[in-house]
Amino acid sequence: MPEYKPRVGIYGFTGCAGDQLLIIHTEDRLLDFFNAVEMRSFVMASSNPLETEIDIAFVEGSISTEEERQHIKEIRDRAGVLVAIGNCAVSGGPQAMFAKDGSFARRLKQVYGDIKFITNPVEGAPLDEVVSVDYYLPGCPISQSQAMALIARLIHGADPEEFPHPVCHECKLNENLCLLLDQKFCLGPLTLGGCHSACPNNGLPCVGCWGPNPDGNFEEQLGLLESFGIPHEDIIRRVRNFGGYKILAHIEKLSGKR
Amino acid sequence: MRILKMKPDFLKEFLMGLEGFGALYGPKRQSGILKYAPIESYDELVLDGENTLLPLKRLFHPMRFDMFRFDSRGFEADYSIFEKRVIIGVHPCEIHGILKLDEVFLVHPPDPYYAGLRKNSAIIGFSCLPAENALCRSTGTDIVAEGFDLFFVDLTDFYLVWVGSSFGYDMILEKEDFFDENVTHEDIQIYIEWREKRNRMFKKSFNFRDMPDIIELSYKSEIWDYFGKKCLSCGQCTMVCPTCNCYNVTDVLDLATETSGRRERMWDSCMFADYSLVAGGHNFRHARADRLKLWYTHKLKAFAHKYGSPACVGCGRCVETCPVDINVLTVSEALTSCEVPEE
Known part of the structure; x- marks a missing residue:
């Protein structure tokens, strides 16, 4: 019987995509990573994603549009474990620097004027404002060593260790x-x-x-x-x-x- | 113990000649910061009274390293950190600090990493004059009787050189001509005057001797809440303390197989929120005040119960480091003046 490989998806929402890029930049360990999992969706690496049920979703970026709100809910529904990676996903990032101060509508109009949006913008928010998050990997961008340590733990069924230090x-x-x-x-x-x-x-x-x-x-x-x-x-x-x-x-x- | 004399002119040649005994290490300024680091030339060595930012423990209790790799068959220890070293310019408080760490790390079963680094290192001590925040007179760690291979006391016109081990004596034999066995009454008088002059130079002191009792009495004192409110929980005090020795170990799994990986060891701090976190999410010392109380109680009282004397060696680094002035001076002063009835 072939060895079971966890099905993984890596997704990016509003942010600089630096966290996904960092995973790709982990060149000496990238092959080990891709061999150890069944990579279903990682658009930055391959434009042929397979959007099915997955065991682990790694999600970068904040939620900044109505479409993103629906998309993250849809990912949450089919992911066993969901990990927020990077500051935007964890805290909201710089796009959330005025979070909840009541100025969003004014700022949106000031920057974009009266235009018709493809999808309605919402005030940038971390993932856990919309869906439940199982693990957090902070960073701007995330660190390679912490990311690989967390990924290795999760794909082998172990709990990741936090680093809650200043x-x-x-x-x-x-x-x-x-x-x-x-x-x-x-x-x-x-x-x-x-x-x-x-x-x-x-x-x-x-x-x-x-x-x-x-x-x-x-x-x-x-x-x-x-x-x-x-x-x-x-x-x-x-x-x-x-x-x-x-x-x-x-x-x-x-x-x-x- | 043999005590010899040496003329300052010979110091450079003698110290640099010790390379045959191991790689030379000593206090060296890098980007403005004094650090224990490999020494390439004599001019790099800083032999005055200034403290390095991190104490000597960094050479024996490495900040972050891989202990071993493991797989399904077992593990193989990684001792690649071992290296023959001669560490020059070690002050008395630092030597006392290492002797305290010996009590912790060399008791049965010894820590193989610390023991290996210790065994492979020679210590060449150097006298110093008190820095601004030196407290070693209060803690009784301003002089050393053991814990070095050689110890140089700088008396300006000559050095008195204490030979503390047979290894130290081997070093002397390499350059026997540099040393004079004839220590005269006059030399002894110069040494005593130097000691007296140095003793008068201390600007700060604290009530070290009474602290174990006072800390015991102050267990419920609101003083801890006062400091707990101020503390930034940055952990710097524990990193710079010569006798803090806590570390955490983390197993870092390989991506390729679930049974192999490496075990990493890294300095930890009782000032961090997860230090006393146990299974089930219980935390014995969640409050900052409790974390501080643990540290000061351990440092100034509890260590003595186990090892005979308290763990503060009076280097003054906590005084220089804490951004919000929580240190052995302020804590001992507050506990002494507020908790014990005034005279």
């Missing part, structure tokens, strides 16, 4: 001086790690592109940044750049206290 973890292992000590506008402690602290390695503060670290001490970090003379509004704008829907709970909790 950027500071890897930043310190890379022997960087803490930028907060220099009163720099760094979001490292508030941001999920896994990026190998790419920006601080080059002296640049973390801008939070991997999305919020759920354990981040938002209130204290805001107070610290404000004590550097950074205006409150600038901090909120910065955390919302990549924080999407997932930073809103932190902000709401804070405004409840103020």
